[in-house]
Amino acid sequence: MAKIAKKSKPETIIPTASMSDIAFLLLIFFMVSTVFVQEVGLRVTLPEARNIEKVPRRNSTTIYVDRNGNISIDDFLVDIPTVQDVMVRKLYDDYNTIAAFRTDRNTDYGIMADILNQLREANALRVSFESRQRR
Amino acid sequence: MNFRKRKRKTSGIPTASMSDVAFLLLIFFLTTTKFDIKQGLGLVLPPPAEEGAERVRVDDQNIARVLIREDGRVALDEEEISYIALESRIRTMVAENPELVVSLSTHRRSRYHYMIEALDRLRAAGADRISLSTN
Numbered sequence: 001m002a003k004i005a006k007k008s009k010p011e012t013i014i015p016t017a018s019m020s021d022i023a024f025l026l027l028i029f030f031m032v033s034t035v036f037v038q039e040v041g042l043r044v045t046l047p048e049a050r051n052i053e054k055v056p057r058r059n060s061t062t063i064y065v066d067r068n069g070n071i072s073i074d075d076f077l078v079d080i081p082t083v084q085d086v087m088v089r090k091l092y093d094d095y096n097t098i099a100a101f102r103t104d105r106n107t108d109y110g111i112m113a114d115i116l117n118q119l120r121e122a123n124a125l126r127v128s129f130e131s132r133q134r135r
Numbered sequence: 136m137n138f139r140k141r142k143r144k145t146s147g148i149p150t151a152s153m154s155d156v157a158f159l160l161l162i163f164f165l166t167t168t169k170f171d172i173k174q175g176l177g178l179v180l181p182p183p184a185e186e187g188a189e190r191v192r193v194d195d196q197n198i199a200r201v202l203i204r205e206d207g208r209v210a211l212d213e214e215e216i217s218y219i220a221l222e223s224r225i226r227t228m229v230a231e232n233p234e235l236v237v238s239l240s241t242h243r244r245s246r247y248h249y250m251i252e253a254l255d256r257l258r259a260a261g262a263d264r265i266s267l268s269t270n
Contacts, residue, residue, distance in 0.1 A: 020153065047248035049255035055173040062173075100173055103247050109203075110243030112250070113269035120183045130175035131251055 040075055042066040047105040048134035055128045060098040061090050062130075067104040069111050080114045087122035098126045176254055181266060197234045199225065201257070203241040207249040218256055225260035236264040243269050 042064040063083075064072040071078050073086050090097045099119055103112060119127060201221065202210040211221055229235050237257055241250045250267075257265055 017148065017150075047251040049176055049251055049258075051176065051255055051258040052174045053177055055175055055177070057173055060173060098177075100175060105246065105248035105251070107247040108243065109241040109245045109247055109250055109269060112247055113241070113243065113267070116180060116267060120180050123183065125180040125182060126177070127180060128173075128175040128177045129251055129254065130173060131255075133174070134255075 041102065042070055042072050042104075044102050044104040045106075046102065047129075047131045049129075049131040050134050052131055052133060055098060055100050055130070059094050059096050060100045060128070061087070062100050062102055063115065065101065065103040065107055065111060065115070067106045069107065071111075071115065080111070080118060083115055083118040084122045087119055087124040091122065091124055096126070097124060098128055099124050100128045100130055102130050176251065176258060178254070178265065178267070197232060197236055199228055199235055199237045199262075201225075201237055201239045201253060203239070203245050203249050203253055205242045205244045207245060209249070209253055218252055221253065222256040222260045225257055225262055229261050234264075235262065236266060237262045238266050238268060240268045240270055 039062060041062065044064060044066050061073065064070075066072075071080065071083065073083070076086075078086060087097075087099065101112070101115075116127070119125070200212050202213075204210070209216060209218060209221055211224055216224065225235075225237065239250070239253055239257065241253075254265065
């Protein structure tokens, strides 16, 4: 009688060793490709101060002022007389808006004085001068 | 001739240290991630002067006039003073008179960080009532 060899059933195995590689690859891909919505603002070097306090992020409007006197709110370049209108609109949306200044340390104070006047006219009275912690 | 089957070496990637690597990466990113925290010197501006409204009169005795010149020199009541001395002087003045209003007047062409430095000193000295102005 002929020897009938039992056909060996091919075992089906999914290799799981490289599973983590795939997982990491996906993780890294999404980490790299995710872009958070972020205000670009202007390039400023903040002044330093010691007695700083946290500014609540929720209801603050950042006003960028760079050393050349450019003013940016919500990534729109505005000029000094427009600040009032913009802030009035902001206050309409949120009554407790804090105007947080990100002003370059070498900006002329005159620009700041003009903007502060505009804020007063707009009734945006809570302001904050952002600065880095001095050590 | 030697036809012995050569023993094949099993190739394996050690996975025991995989978790170490993962944790290392996790901790690395945990420590290096910097959230964008807003912090700065807060201030509340006086409301805009309305037509016909009575202006708030502050007794001359209750005002300390701090002046910042164009080149950043600071003067308290017309008298040149250093920033450090300003802090201690204001501290004693506030202790003597809690009603004290500090008027911080900055030259228009002065640098912004001089104003922040002075404001920081005033804060450290415990002066709560600060008014900003320019000349």
